[in-house]
Amino acid sequence: MLASRLRITNSPSTSLSLPSPTHAFPRLRTTYTSNIASPSSTPEDAVPLALILNSTAMSLPQVLRDLEVDWTQSLVDKTLKRLWNHAPKAVQFFQALTGLPHYTPSVSSFDHAIDLAARLRDYKTAWRFVAQMRALRLGPTPKTLAIIAERYVSAGKPDRAIQLFLSMHKHGCRQDLTSFNTILDILCKSGRVEMAYNNLFKVFKGRFRADSVSYNIIANGWCLRKRTPRALEVLKDMVERGLTPSSTTYNIMLNGFFKSGQIDEAWKFFLQMKKRKCVIDVVTYTTLVHGLGIAGEIRRARNVFNEMMRKGILPSIATYNALIQVMCKKDSVDNALIVFDDMLREGYVPNITTYNVVIRGLCHSGYMDKAMDFMSRMHQDRCKPNVQTFNVVIRYLCAAGEIEKGLHLFENMGSEGDCFPNLDTYNILINSMFVRKKANDLVVAGKLLIEMIERGFLPRRDTSSSRHPGKYLQCKYALHYYYREQLWKSKSNKSSAIELPIAGLRYQI
Secondary structure, eight states: OGGGGSOOOOOOOOOOOOOOOOOSSOOSSOOOOTTSOOOOOOHHHHHHHHHHHTOOTTTHHHHHHHSOOOOOHHHHHHHHHHTTTSHHHHHHHHHHHHTSTTOOOOHHHHHHHHHHHHHTTOHHHHHHHHHHHHHTTOOOOHHHHHHHHHHHHHTTOHHHHHHHHHTGGGGTOOOOHHHHHHHHHHHHHTTOHHHIIIIIIHHHTTTTTOOHHHHHHHHHHHHHTTOHHHHHHHHHHHHHTTOOOOHHHHHHHHHHHHHTTOHHHHHHHHHHHHHTTOOOOHHHHHHHHHHHHHTTOHHHHHHHHHHHHHTTOOOOHHHHHHHHHHHHHHSOHHHHHHHHHHHHHTTOOOOHHHHHHHHHHHHHTTOHHHHHHHHHHGGGGTOOOOHHHHHHHHHHHHHTTOHHHHHHHHHTTTTTSSOOOOHHHHHHHHHHHHHHOOTTHHHHHHHHHHHHHHTTOOOOHHHHOTTSHHHHHHHHHHHHHHHHHHHHHHTOOOOOEEEOSSTTOEEEO
16 A cells, blocks of 8 residues: 555645645636646647747737738737737737738637637626627637636725626626526636625526525635635535435535534535435545645544545546645655655556645755756646746745846746746846845846746736835836936936836836
8 A cells, every 4th residue: 555655754734825626616717817728839839939029019010010920819829828928918919810801800819819809807808808808709608708707806896896797688698597606607706705695696596596605605615715604504504405415515514514624514514425425436546645635634634545446436637637746735745745755656647736836845845946947847747837846946046045046047947938927927036136135136036027027927916015114115216227227328317207016106217
């Protein structure tokens, strides 16, 4: 058994946060984020991408006209995904492309572009794309409106998302059970279960004939808020209305108990599932392995893993990822690597999450060289590092004082055209510059800040807001040193004002 081969250690726990096993109820929409490993670059699209990146808003239309490229739906979608962390350029590209005489955009390309524009909070452009869809009789589809609704919620505008759902018919989309479940899911996963429950579920569950998916979404929303008694009330209401809880329902409750720190209640709930002969599947066991492990119950987590194997339930990649993660966090990275090797011997191919969990564990244990080796071997499994992989390694390099190595890795992120830095990457590096405070660090911080904003990332409130004066001053100092350097290089004595969308910051130099 696996347990007999692992060494028990008393290494201290860490506060690293990694994703828990996903729930089994179906995803209602797909968000196009850089968390998903991008497709590998190919010669036919690498050149267009480079030309797009090096163009300006004025020159881009001519660049696209001069390119002898068949802009298929697949190629356009792939290009927009690769430019995900370069959102302003992606929107410029799509706007220029729709101006070409022989190009007709697809629904999926419009959805990507709308998502990008709404992420930049450029709702005017997003709705302009929607108008173009209507003119071409391509939509908008319910999925298109769900994308906008989700961006409203993430921007702190849930009321606008609800209003959009209620006015779907004005955009040519019929409200139905699927769209009802979608808006519930968006609100609950953003932590607004009270709004979802009181403003929508209680009011419209009869009209849309709420099904088990609807109840699962609300129960999961309460669990995410660590309010398991409310989730149990939803489960009771579900049964009273003649709906049969599924394995998904029970897995949601089980995970909810673990998230709330109710380890004993979670175990009792699992035993009740056995007693009532509920379907206990790989998701159930994965939830147990992860929940027990995060609680520090490593031995019990391993026992559950072994029990699953004895019962003939094959672990999934997510199960192995959960076990590796808890080993890294609560046991030792050496034991985690034993599980990793066992997974390979069983014929499983590691995915991006597997590698990110292992690399994080190696970095946290100080094995930076080994972490870099794992980044290199990812390509052997056709699993390219994504932005989270780079962020983990850059963060630990900077924390160890190896900022130059972190900057070198940062410079190489976009070398293959499909992994550009995100807001977290810039924050890690900018904050590191202010911790070290070497002669040129503040100039570099200023350059990074300008580049970050040009790529469509507005500093978070805790990075630049005047409510947090330390961080706010960091932004001002970074801009001061950067622009002072630029003026010195140009030997100019002219004064100029720079206005950037950082909490209304206007800087005079």
